[in-house]
Amino acid sequence: MMQKKQRMNLREALPLAGITVSTFIFCTSEFMPVALLTDIALSFSVTESQAGMLISVYAWMVMLLSLPLMIAASRIGFRRLFLIIVALFAFGQLLSSLATSYFMLMAARIVVACAHAIFWSIAPPMAVRVVSEDHRHMALGMVVMGESVALIAGLPLGRVIGLALGWRMTFACVAIITVIIFIYLYFVLPIIPATKPFSVRRLPVLFKTKTLRSLYLFVGVMMTAYYMCYSYIEPYLLQSVGLEEQTVTVVIAFFGVAGILGSVLFSKIYARQRVKFLCGCLLGLVTAFFVLFISQEFLIGVLGACVVLGMGSTAMNAALQSEVIRYSSLDDQAVATSIFSAIFNFGIGSGSALGGVVTSCVSVGSIGAAAGALGLVAFLYCVIVLIPRLRIART
Structure with missing residues (x-):
């Protein structure tokens, strides 16, 4: 007879809630320019493609800094390190709100990227270490749900504040909220000892794991495809679909609503059907890319594709x-995870840059077709290479 799982106690739930809310605010900040792209471009008299580079450069800095910063910080206890990066994040948001030029905003975003580079390296491992083994999948699902709620509430709310009071006020609000989160975390985060300091000489050993190598390559290709589309979803909805500003805000929120469903499905299904779950997410995403391309005059098709994109991307991110x-190893x-974060952000930066090329050289309405084509490449690689390796049970 199977033992009934014990309910999560407050000692586990309170720090997990803090990590989840931190994920919410970090993800809100990362993709904030997506919801404010047009206003930022107008404010500094630059093109939407140039404004989109705020997303690309941010992601590339996270990519470049994730591994070296995590190795350098591997001697620091997780609690202390987490508080340091939250404080640095708040400082970067304050600088963003005070930016008076495009390049000053870019510099402020790089400061935030330094905090983000370490955040995604330790947030998932911290989440599974503050709870018992029975609740680890739930803990990881909660962290991913923080990202989904950012899409539901964070990005639309940031957009509303930006439209009403200016985009700088949006960054200022994020800074204030982050300070509140810091105070909460200071009191609820338990002491989590640092693991054994990581040496660069161990990197080749880590990369000898064929499954990890396959996962990293797949993440780089698939995230490039996804963010080629998602980074320009606001101008796509405005220009190609012809929606009003307020409606665009609602549609962006659809991503997050669907993302919560995706995180719930991950918590309920993934542990029992790992491979089928991942394949289903991938197939849904590739299909949704092409639907965006062919359904520009059909709002129902666009909304359906947005729901699938939000649900599929969140669920697949958690699974990966x-x-x-x-x-x-522990x-x-x-x-x-820092390598995963670096490659994930490589995909964000590359996808945003390639999406800018498609937008400038072809049209913003073609981003779905371009993302779908690259997504098919990722799908073939997943079926031929990645899935057979994931089927091999870890010994």
Whole structure:
């Protein structure tokens, strides 16, 4: 007879809630320019493609800094390190709100990227370490849900504040909220000892795991495809679909609503059907890309595609992070996750840059077709290479 799982106690729930809310605010900040792209471009008299580089450069800095910063910080206890990066994040948001030029805003975003580079390296491992083993999948699902809620409430709310009071006020509000989160975390985060300091000489050992290598390559290609589309969803909805400003805000919120459903499905299904779950997410995403391309005059089709994109991306992100943790040792999890974060952000930056090229050279309405084509490449790689390796049980 199976033992009934014990309910999560307050000692586990309070720090997990803090990590989840931190994820919400970090993700709100990361993708804030997506919801404010047009206003930022107008404010500094730059094109939407140039404004989109705020997303690309941010992501590339996270990519470049994730591994070296995590290795440098591997001697610091997780609690202390988490508080440091939250404080740095708040400082970067304050600088963003005070930016008086495009390049000053870019510099402020790089400060935020330094905090973000370490955040995604330790947030998932921290979430699974503050709870018991029975609740680890739920904990990881909660972290991913923070990202989904950012899409539901964070980005639309940021957009509303930006339209009403200016985009600088949006960044200022994020800074204030982050200070409140810092105070909460200071009192509820338990002491989590640092793992064994990571040496660069152990990197080749980490990369000897074929499954990790396959996961990393897949993440780079698929995230490039996804963010080629998602980074320009606001101008796509405004220009190609012809929606009003307020309606665009609602549609962007659809991503987050669907994302919560995706995180719930991950918590309920993934542990029992790992491979089928991942394949289903991937197939849904590739289909939704092409639907965006062919359904520009049909709002129902566009909304349906947005729901699938929000649900599929959130669920797949959680599944991929879980696989990275599964195939890395306890001492290597933070660094393995930092590599995942670096490659994930490579995909964000590359996708945003390629989406800008498609937007400038073809049209913003073609981003779905371009993303779908690259998504098909990722799908073939997943079926031929990644899935057979994931089917092999870890010994």
